[in-house]
Amino acid sequence: MTDIDALRGAADTMKAVRERCVWSQQITHRDLVPYLIEESHEVIDAVEGGTRADLREELGDLLWQVLFHAAIAAQDPDDPFDIDDVAQTLTEKMVRRHPHVFGDAVATTPDEVLVHWNAAKAAEKRERRSVLDGVPSAMPSLARAQKVLGRAASVGAGEEVALAAHDAAEIGAAPETEEELGDLLLTLTATARANGWDAERALRERLRLLEDEVRDAEA
DSSP states (O other): OOHHHHHHHHHHHHHHHHHHOHHHHHOOHHHHHHHHHHHHHHHHHHHHHOOHHHHHHHHHHHHHHHHHHHHHHHTOSSSOOOHHHHHHHHHHHHHHHOHHHHSSOOOOSHHHHHHHHHHHHHHHTTTOOSTTTTOOTTSOHHHHHHHHHHHHHHTTOOHHHHHHHHHHHHTTOSOSSHHHHHHHHHHHHHHHHHTTOOHHHHHHHHHHHHHHHHHHHHO
16 A cells, blocks of 8 residues: 555544544544644653654654544535645745755755745735744743744843843853753743742743733834
């Protein structure tokens, strides 16, 4: 069986499950969100600490979530699409974003690849009015903070945060490795707990201030 046949077989299996399983028939896109999050984290666990067999299995479970969403979407009465539409849209996007692979553009370094990628992405997202558009609000706060800081730097915002990081590095308080960063984050979390603070809320609220600063810089 070829890879393409295997993928088609998985899609057909999902279609049969959707049509014949009384539990699956009732599931909506929203119902699947917790499972999608869980399966994504299980892939991360497999990447960071599992075996090759674990990774293969967990990638399959994550693929099942994609196939499940596509099977649900195919039954939408107003705007249906199926896994073939999803795959075609993905292929077209990846071809556009890799003109150095599928076109005449040249990229000999990762930085040059990123230039092409960002240019293609900007052309696709012309309706966006802020660099913050497209940053998922449901991301975990720490991951979202890193994403927002990167977007802020692109419009000259977030200097206060950058200066604080620079000052910490100057006095030797900043971590020098990811391991030390982990220790510092754990220490900060313990400090929050000891004071009765909500670490997630504290970061979310600080992020809101940074996002306001970014939008002011764009205005």
